[in-house]
Every structure is written in structure tokens, then in C-alpha cells.
Amino acid sequence: MLNRRRFLGLFAILALLGAACSSQIQGGTGTLPSGIDSAMVPDAELGGYIYFSSDPPIAVSNERFLIPSEAADLPPRATGKLQLSRATIAISEAPKDFSGTLEFANVGEAQTAWDLYQSRPESADFSGVLDAPKVHIVHGESPWALDVRAQVDSGNMVSIEDSDPLAWDLLTNLPESTEKPPLAVGALTLGGDMLKDVSELAGVQLFGLNTVFGFVGVHNVAFGIYADASVDVPDELNEEFFEEVKVAVVMVSNPGYPGVVVSFLLKMVSARVGMESIEIGDTAARYRTVNDLHLIVKNKGSLLYTVVASTRSEAERLVLSAIED
Numbered sequence: 001m002l003n004r005r006r007f008l009g010l011f012a013i014l015a016l017l018g019a020a021c022s023s024q025i026q027g028g029t030g031t032l033p034s035g036i037d038s039a040m041v042p043d044a045e046l047g048g049y050i051y052f053s054s055d056p057p058i059a060v061s062n063e064r065f066l067i068p069s070e071a072a073d074l075p076p077r078a079t080g081k082l083q084l085s086r087a088t089i090a091i092s093e094a095p096k097d098f099s100g101t102l103e104f105a106n107v108g109e110a111q112t113a114w115d116l117y118q119s120r121p122e123s124a125d126f127s128g129v130l131d132a133p134k135v136h137i138v139h140g141e142s143p144w145a146l147d148v149r150a151q152v153d154s155g156n157m158v159s160i161e162d163s164d165p166l167a168w169d170l171l172t173n174l175p176e177s178t179e180k181p182p183l184a185v186g187a188l189t190l191g192g193d194m195l196k197d198v199s200e201l202a203g204v205q206l207f208g209l210n211t212v213f214g215f216v217g218v219h220n221v222a223f224g225i226y227a228d229a230s231v232d233v234p235d236e237l238n239e240e241f242f243e244e245v246k247v248a249v250v251m252v253s254n255p256g257y258p259g260v261v262v263s264f265l266l267k268m269v270s271a272r273v274g275m276e277s278i279e280i281g282d283t284a285a286r287y288r289t290v291n292d293l294h295l296i297v298k299n300k301g302s303l304l305y306t307v308v309a310s311t312r313s314e315a316e317r318l319v320l321s322a323i324e325d
Contacts, residue, residue, distance in 0.1 A: 030174035050186030097140030
């Protein structure tokens with residue numbers, strides 16, 4: 001009983017220390033995709049966003065621009081792929097509503113995408129603007145979607161940095177990876193079931209991250225998606241896709257506690273989700289596998305890094321590139 005009381009007392013002291021000395025995020029020197037400085041999102045409450053950039057552009061199936069029932073009715077001449085150079089997608093706090101700016105390789109590609117959108121049945125839940133080589137879209141019927149539509153129509157948008165300075169600072173703490181910059185980056189606010197909803201959309205397991213993030217107190221997370229080369233966007237984003245094209249995801253968050261508290265909480269929760277302690281270079285980290293994917297969690301002071309990769313060596317490389325000064 002005495003040991004248990006001492007343990008609870010220690011936990012309470014650490015919790016109070018964390019509340020009193022919550023850490024501010026310092027901007028980093030992480031490598032971000034080209035063009036992100038000029039990317040724009042709605043000036044509205046966001047549940048998250050993702051920014052993608054690729055040179056050369058990536059091929060995206062026409063069907064990706066339609067819902068399944070509409071894609072099934074595409075005439076043969078409408079099948080094929082479009083070349084997408086950049087995209088900025090912003091989602092509301094309820095992920096069903098979203099807006100996006102898609103930039104295609106040329107004006108003709110944008111016109112084809114616009115024609116596909118225009119071929120959709122008349123619906124109050126979708127609107128768009130052709131600004132070739134860009135296409136702006138808004139999906140949803142909520143007050144959020146209506147407000148965003150007005151912003152898109154008027155061009156009243158803000159930069160990603162100005163939209164959420166906290167998320168931007170987290171993005172700058174992604175790894176320095178000039179030889180292999182991220183294909184896409186983004187941020188999520190983990191309120192409600194946001195993490196679960198997004199993981200279901202992506203078709204990947206959570207690796208127990210909902211337990212880890214909940215226990216450590218993560219509310220905002222930035223992420224980068226890394227791949228060996230430009231890849232076609234598949235019909236389904238799942239674990240097989242991660243393995244086949246060697247995709248890795250790095251997430252960085254700031255629970256708001258000093259580093260000693262983050263380390264303590266991470267040590268406590270890692271056993272709950274089946275993580276073991278491993279050595280990476282001259283530092284310790286937490287590790288586990290799920291269906292041939294590899295997860296490593298490591299804090300750098302108050303920042304918490306989470307890496308999911310198709311190989312353990314790639315996961316370790318990204319962890320080291322993130323935590324090394």
C-alpha cells in the first residue's frame with residue numbers, strides 16, 4: 001500500500017509540474033514540401049489539413065474524383081489518370097466536410113477534372129471553382145461548409161502558417177530530410193474521434209496510438225509522409241500500400257509537459273500497447289510491429305515523435321534524423 005501511495009504521489013507531482021511548466025514549441029528546421037509557403041486554407045476552425053507536392057506530378061485515377069456509384073457510370077473515354085502537382089485539403093472538425101485546392105500539371109488536366117466534377121448529379125453538398133490549372137472544391141452542407149464556400153468564391157483564404165501557428169511550429173520540427181523530402185505534410189486536432197476517423201479513411205491500424213496519445217495528453221499532431229519515389233495514388237490506402245512503395249509517416253506532437261514528464265508518461269503507457277524498449281544509436285526508444293509495419297515512439301524533450309514505416313531500418317533512420325541536433 002505504501003509503495004502504491006508513493007507511486008500515486010509521484011504521478012501527482014509530475015502532473016502538477018507539467019501543468020505549471022508546460023513547454024512552448026520552438027520552431028525547427030524540418031524539411032517541408034516545396035510550395036507550402038504559398039498554400040492557402042480557409043480562415044475557419046479546422047480539424048486538420050494536408051498539403052501535397054510532387055515534381056514530377058503523380059498520377060491519380062479519374063475515379064478518385066467521384067464517389068463509387070458515379071465512378072461506375074463513367075464512360076470508357078472518361079477513364080484514365082490525371083497528373084496532380086499540388087493539393088491542399090482542409091477538413092472541418094467533423095471530417096465529412098472538407099475543402100480543397102487541386103493544382104494539375106496543366107490547364108487541360110484541370111479542365112478534365114472540372115468536367116468530371118461537373119458531371120456529378122446536382123447536389124447541395126458540393127461546389128467548385130475552376131481556376132486552371134487549379135480546381136477549388138468544397139463538400140458539405142454544414143454552416144462550416146457554407147462559410148468556406150463564401151471564402152473560396154471571394155478568394156478570402158489564409159496561409160497554412162497563419163491559419164494555425166502552433167501546427168506550423170510542429171511541422172517545422174519534422175526531420176531534416178533534404179535528400180528525401182516528404183511527399184505530403186499535415187496536421188490534425190485530436191478532438192473526439194478524429195484520429196480514429198482518419199485512420200479508418202486511410203485503412204490503417206492505430207497501433208495503439210489512440211491509447212498512447214490519450215494517456216500522454218496529445219491534442220495536436222503534425223505529420224509528414226515519406227516515400228522513395230513519386231507514386232500513383234492507389235484505389236485504397238492500406239498497409240499493403242505502405243509496404244509495397246515503402247511509405248513512412250512521421251508524427252510530431254507537444255503534449256505540453258516538460259521532457260521528464262513526457263518520458264515518464266511514455267514509459268508508463270508503452271507496456272499497455274505492447275511496446276518494448278530498444279536502443280537507437282545512443283538513445284532508448286519504444287518499438288512494436290503490427291502486420292509487418294514498424295512503429296517507434298521517442299520523445300525529444302517535450303516533443304513526442306511517432307514513426308510508422310515498412311522497415312525497421314527506415315523507422316530508425318527517421319527517428320534519428322528528427323531527434324539529432
